[in-house]
Amino acid sequence: KNQVEQSPQSLIILEGKNCTLQCNYTVSPFSNLRWYKQDTGRGPVSLTIMTFSENTKSNGRYTATLDADTKQSSLHITASQLSDSASYICVVSGGGSQGNLIFGKGTKLSVKP
Amino acid sequence: DAEITQSPRHKITETGRQVTLACHQTWNHNNMFWYRQDLGHGLRLIHYSYGVQDTNKGEVSDGYSVSRSNTEDLPLTLESAASSQTSVYFCASSVRAGTGETQYFGPGTRLLVL
Numbered sequence: 376k377n378q379v380e381q382s383p384q385s386l387i388i389l390e391g392k393n394c395t396l397q398c399n400y401t402v403s404p405f406s407n408l409r410w411y412k413q414d415t416g417r418g419p420v421s422l423t424i425m426t427f428s429e430n431t432k433s434n435g436r437y438t439a440t441l442d443a444d445t446k447q448s449s450l451h452i453t454a455s456q457l458s459d460s461a462s463y464i465c466v467v468s469g470g471g472s473q474g475n476l477i478f479g480k481g482t483k484l485s486v487k488p
Numbered sequence: 489d490a491e492i493t494q495s496p497r498h499k500i501t502e503t504g505r506q507v508t509l510a511c512h513q514t515w516n517h518n519n520m521f522w523y524r525q526d527l528g529h530g531l532r533l534i535h536y537s538y539g540v541q542d543t544n545k546g547e548v549s550d551g552y553s554v555s556r557s558n559t560e561d562l563p564l565t566l567e568s569a570a571s572s573q574t575s576v577y578f579c580a581s582s583v584r585a586g587t588g589e590t591q592y593f594g595p596g597t598r599l600l601v602l
Contacts, residue, residue, distance in 0.1 A: 379530065406587045418578050418593025419531075426588070464530065468587035474521075474544060475587070478530030 377402040379467050379479035387485045392455055396482045398448040398465030406470035410439050410450050413462045413481070422450070422463075452484075460486045491515075494579050494594040502602055507566040509597045511579030519582045520562040521591060522546075522554060524575040531578065537562055538585055569601045 379400045388394050400408070407426045411419035423432045423439040425448070432439050436453045452459055465479040492513040501507050511520065522534040533546030535554040543554050551573060553565045566573055576598050580591040 409590075416596070418580070418595055420593070421590045424588060424590070470587055472585060472587065474533060474536050474546060476533070478532070480528065480530045 377467075377469060377477050379465055379477045381463075381465050381479040381482050383482060384480075385483040385485070387487060388455055390455060390457055390486055390488050394452050394455060394484065396450045396452075396463050396484070398450070398467075398479055400446050400448070400465070400467045400477070402446075402467040402469045402477050404469055405443060405446075406468040408439075408441055408448050408468075409466045410437070410448075411464040411466060413464060415461070419464055455486045457486050457488060460484060492579060492581055492592055492594040494577075494597050496597060497595065498598045500600045500602065501569050503569060503571060505569050507569050507599065509564045509566075509577055509579075509599070511562050511564065511594060512560055513579075513581045513592075513594075514560065515581060515583070515592070516559055517581035517583050517592075518559070519585060519589075520556070521580040521582075522552070522562065522564045523578045523580065524548065524573075525578060525596075526575050534564065534577075535562075566599075571601050573599065574601045575599060 382397045409424040410422045413419040425441045438451045441448045462481040462483045464481045467477045495510045521536040523531040532548045537556040579594040582589040582591045
């Protein structure tokens with residue numbers, strides 16, 4: 376069964392610290408993997424997307440990595456800010472159409488001053 | 489600025505009533521999607537459309553319907569609301585059909601069915 380598992384479920388860090396969120400998937404075939412950020416009370420916003428051949432992609436203080444062999448991805452946040460408090464959702468596409476996206480349950484990150 | 493909007497933002501209704509949630513986008517995107525988001529679940533696809541007069545069922549379509557009469561709008565109708573349909577509903581749109589295309593999400597509608 377195609378699944379996307381994210382860990383941890385929730386995380387609390389102090390402002391200025393780094394953190395890493397994990398995403399493991401069993402989706403096959405694999406087309407691409409995307410990370411979304413969802414602020415409380417708002418819709419998700421895309422951070423990065425990676426295809427099979429990409430290992431790393433950055434968007435400001437956000438760096439996503441992909442290991443297609445082990446079917447793992449991580450999202451690293453550097454020098455966290457209060458505005459990074461949000462849920463981060465990993466989404467995997469197995470190809471075909473956008474009707475076949477597999478969403479993880481998300482990691483809820485809280486950044487404390 | 490082009491955008492995607494949802495209305496109402498909050499809705500309380502009673503079991504058995506028909507409810508329609510509106511989604512409107514001004515990007516002229518061909519593709520539109522409806523998801524629901526519940527605690528303990530990832531976003532789950534309800535219905536989607538790749539263009540005018542096109543509609544497709546998603547993973548959790550039972551009890552929901554959509555119609556696409558123009559490019560800008562994809563209203564979601566709950567035929568007979570049930571308590572299990574209490575959720576946060578998100579509409580999204582994208583330019584093209586490829587799986588690498590970014591979906592842009594609306595702000596969500598929080599629905600409570602009593």
